[in-house]
Amino acid sequence: MKQIIACIDGSPLTEQVLNATEWLAKKTEAPVTLLHALEKANSQTHDLSGTIGFSSREHLLSELTELDEKRAKLALEHGRLLLDGAQAHLQQNGVSATPLQRHGDFVATLSDLEQDARAFIVGKQGTEHCQQHVIGSNLEHAARTLSQPILVIPSEFSAPSSFMVAFDGRETSIKALEKIANSPLLKDIPCHLVMVKRDKSGQQETLDKAKSKLVDLGFNVTGHLIEGENIQSTLLSFQQQHKIDLIAMGAYAHSKVRQFFVGSNTTKMLTESTVPVLILR
Structure with a gap:
């Protein structure tokens, strides 16, 4: 059976996305998948060979690599906690959901899941935006790419x-x-x-x-x-x-x-x- 795929990222709109998911699931009786997509973070490593000595550069690159690994682990754990909380929130309101965490480009991830999707639910802005009259960087790309319905949620949602x-x-x-x-x-x-x-x-x-x-x-x-x-x-x-x-x-x-x-x-x-x-x- 095709899924409602609700995309959560910990932004201020996450709760509204969940409210919309509850409404859509109860109206259509479709199963729900909660998706948290981890996009690859930009590395902070730069070529410093012209400014510091070789041994110092190697030491710094090693520390930056360790820092990137810690960030990745923290992002993974943060996503798991988000999914656990979202799943519990929906369960309390009578909607069961399956958590799913994926690594990679957000829109590419949605495209991979589209065959099994009945609809996608996304926030108007992600964690990088907070202004009302701005859309998230991935939203227009998703709307152009995906053929399944997309429900875009602004600052508030009610049935x-x-x-x-x-x-x-x-x-x-x-x-x-x-x-x-x-x-x-x-x-x-x-x-x-x-x-x-x-x-x-x-x-x-x-x-x-x-x-x-x-x-x-x-x-x-x-x-x-x-x-x-x-x-x-x-x-x-x-x-x-x-x-x-x-x-x-x-x-x-x-x-x-x-x-x-x-x-x-x-x-x-x-x-x-x-x-x-x-x-x-």
């Missing part, structure tokens, strides 16, 4: 009482809609299907067809064709005005080269959103 689908009629948003339609996760929660009006004909018809598809499957859906100059800020303003608890959206419809010139609504939404974002590809 959503409504959700919004950011819909534009393109392939990525159609695929996102199909994944929502085929999952029990959001079926009993009111849905706002939102499209920002552009200078195109047929948008209302496209929106109505998408809404009908969800309604036919038992979703409670309200469609909205709204006006705004900037897609990302218009969608986030709508979410805030209607007090919507979760945003679902497709990710990265264009290449990285094009996004360099025109920007990416996906990255902007992830950066600016104060509610969880469910990325569907």
Whole structure:
């Protein structure tokens, strides 16, 4: 059976990731794996041959190597303690979980596990960030690389009482809609299907067809064709005005080269959103 993989790193968002994991596990009845990925730390060793004598240099390199080994052991033990605490936290709330510790690049680790993953849960920022409107260095890479859903958790998480689908009629948003339609996760929660009006004909018809598809499957859906100059800020303003608890959206419809010139609504939404974002590809 495919797993919910919850990624924890000891950052301030770890507790919120666990709260989201509990909600997702109970909604889907899927098993949970708690993942702690240990990425290789940068070595502090430098070439000092031009500044100190050979024997002194060898002694210093030996001490630096020992220090790196101690850091690695401490990081390993810290990860084990994190996993033990997270497992106990979920167990107290009625969710069993399997701990998993891996060494290596974070996104590569997720890619290795993707075949057995139903969804990934990650914090918006890792231990290296603390600002609200910043995303972790691995998050955009993961969103571009992984095909399974990713639930991105900001500073707070509570079970959503409504959700919004950011819909534009393109392939990525159609695929996102199909994944929502085929999952029990959001079926009993009111849905706002939102499209920002552009200078195109047929948008209302496209929106109505998408809404009908969800309604036919038992979703409670309200469609909205709204006006705004900037897609990302218009969608986030709508979410805030209607007090919507979760945003679902497709990710990265264009290449990285094009996004360099025109920007990416996906990255902007992830950066600016104060509610969880469910990325569907």
